[in-house]
Amino acid sequence: MQQTLSAEFQKRFGRAPVAVTRAPGRIEFIGNHTDYNGGTVLGAAIDRAVWVAIAPRGDGRRRFVSADREDAVDLGVAELSRQVGGKSWANYPLGVLTALEALGRQVPAGFDYLAMTDVPSGAGLSSSAAIELASALAFFELTGEQPDRETVVKIGRHAENHFVGVPCGILDQGVSGFGRAEHLVFIDCRGPSFDTVPLPGGVQFWIFNTHTKHALVDGLYAARHAECMAAAKVLGVALLADATPEQVEAHRAALGETSYKRAKHVVEEIARVTGCVAALEKRDLGRVGELLTASHRSSQRLFENSTAELDFLVDTLIAENGVQGARLTGGGFGGAVMAMTSGAFDARAAERVRAAYARKFHVEPEVLACRTADGAKTMWRA
The missing domain is CATH 3.30.70.890 (GHMP kinase, C-terminal domain)
Known part of the structure; x- marks a missing residue:
């Protein structure tokens, strides 16, 4: 996927990206609607993911492109309006930009951005959290910050709650951020605190x-x-x-x-x-x-x-x-x-x-x- 994404970035923007990030979809293993109620949940990051390639621009424009769509979302640095219709997918990275500002983090100026995914949307696998976390990591690549995973997860949830408008808990972003192969992610949502639980072989x-x-x-x-x-x-x-x-x-x-x-x-x-x-x-x-x-x-x-x-x-x-x-x-x-x-x-x-x-x-x-x-x-x- 990384090579395919980089080649598509070159095709769309006429230059190479400076970074490629990835965030997985997730299975909610058990803990249905317990997260925003302060409870505990178990989830698994899966081998389907959202990938983001990014490169800075000098003119302050922010161009968002999804590999499966023709229309780009092209905004000025001061434009953070919600998108509608076929462009509404861009609300997830736009929400991340607003979250960075709200949480006192540096916000990147102009850039070209390309997302590609093999996480089916609308399947309960949280493609939304995946694009939020992949976007957050991509934006941090432009600003040079190196956040811990808790920060990236917090930014993704803030985007979902306050810009996209879904009052989710921490499950989706937490599992996408803390996933580990051959393990489940255990989250005590009150903290929140994160741990992993080994899966027996053969599952x-x-x-x-x-x-x-x-x-x-x-x-x-x-x-x-x-x-x-x-x-x-x-x-x-x-x-x-x-x-x-x-x-x-x-x-x-x-x-x-x-x-x-x-x-x-x-x-x-x-x-x-x-x-x-x-x-x-x-x-x-x-x-x-x-x-x-x-x-x-x-x-x-x-x-x-x-x-x-x-x-x-x-x-x-x-x-x-x-x-x-x-x-x-x-x-x-x-x-x-x-x-x-x-x-x-x-x-x-x-x-x-x-x-x-x-x-x-x-x-x-x-x-x-x-x-x-x-x-x-x-x-x-x-």
């Missing part, structure tokens, strides 16, 4: 992308965020991570049915994350798989961010030999299902699932076999 991940997706900024994600904050207020805690199952049950009438279900999901999901870490330490993949599927059922029935398509995939997958567990991955409301499997689940098994889905919904899902990968970093500099 495989399969992603089934339904290509059905409500954009997170259309209100559904924000609505769940608001419901969780309202539930915490009724329970008398700052965030739902501070609540206990007993508190949730004791306040069921005061919460009302909707807030009760949201709170119950979050509190129990945090416990499932803890259970997964313990099971991984014992190399008990059977227990891990049970917790993954239980997480999906909670998303389906309590948090209500699943869909008929996602539920069908989970039901079909867990009936297959070699599938240890399956759940939606990402914010929900469409997107993708992740399956954790052994080698007994292979391409032929994946084809059976794909075909069953196509018969049911008359559309082809995208099937991806993924491996874990390292987190965001600069891949090359002149």
Whole structure:
């Protein structure tokens, strides 16, 4: 990808880039909507990524180009307006520029910027966090700063929250930033603090992308965020991570049915994350798989961010030999299902699932076999 990106940069801009950066997409392994509630999550950086090539300009213009689009976004140094329509992808690097300024970091002036990706958008693999972190690293290459990973992650989240407009927690950016091959990333979102948990050998991940997706900024994600904050207020805690199952049950009438279900999901999901870490330490993949599927059922029935398509995939997958567990991955409301499997689940098994889905919904899902990968970093500099 690096050589392809550099060649495309030369073609588009007539010169070579000065740096190439990369940030991976991620699987939300378990911990659905726990991050902004102050809880814990597990995720895996994957071998699909956003790559960014960049070079400075002397005239103060900022030219943003995506390799899969013809139209460039060409702005003056003082222009940081939100883009719409086919140019809205540029809101992610633009958001990073505003985050750099807001957080007291040096902001690069003019530059040529080219992004290329093999992370499917709308699949719950957080292509948004990947482009934010790859962009942040590229901009730091121009200013000469060498930030730590916590800073890069913080900048990406600030861009998402304050410019793009999605009230996400730290999961997406944290996993993309702290990913490590053959490991999961564990995040205590209250700090936040980051650690890695080794994966036993033989674990495989399969992603089934339904290509059905409500954009997170259309209100559904924000609505769940608001419901969780309202539930915490009724329970008398700052965030739902501070609540206990007993508190949730004791306040069921005061919460009302909707807030009760949201709170119950979050509190129990945090416990499932803890259970997964313990099971991984014992190399008990059977227990891990049970917790993954239980997480999906909670998303389906309590948090209500699943869909008929996602539920069908989970039901079909867990009936297959070699599938240890399956759940939606990402914010929900469409997107993708992740399956954790052994080698007994292979391409032929994946084809059976794909075909069953196509018969049911008359559309082809995208099937991806993924491996874990390292987190965001600069891949090359002149």
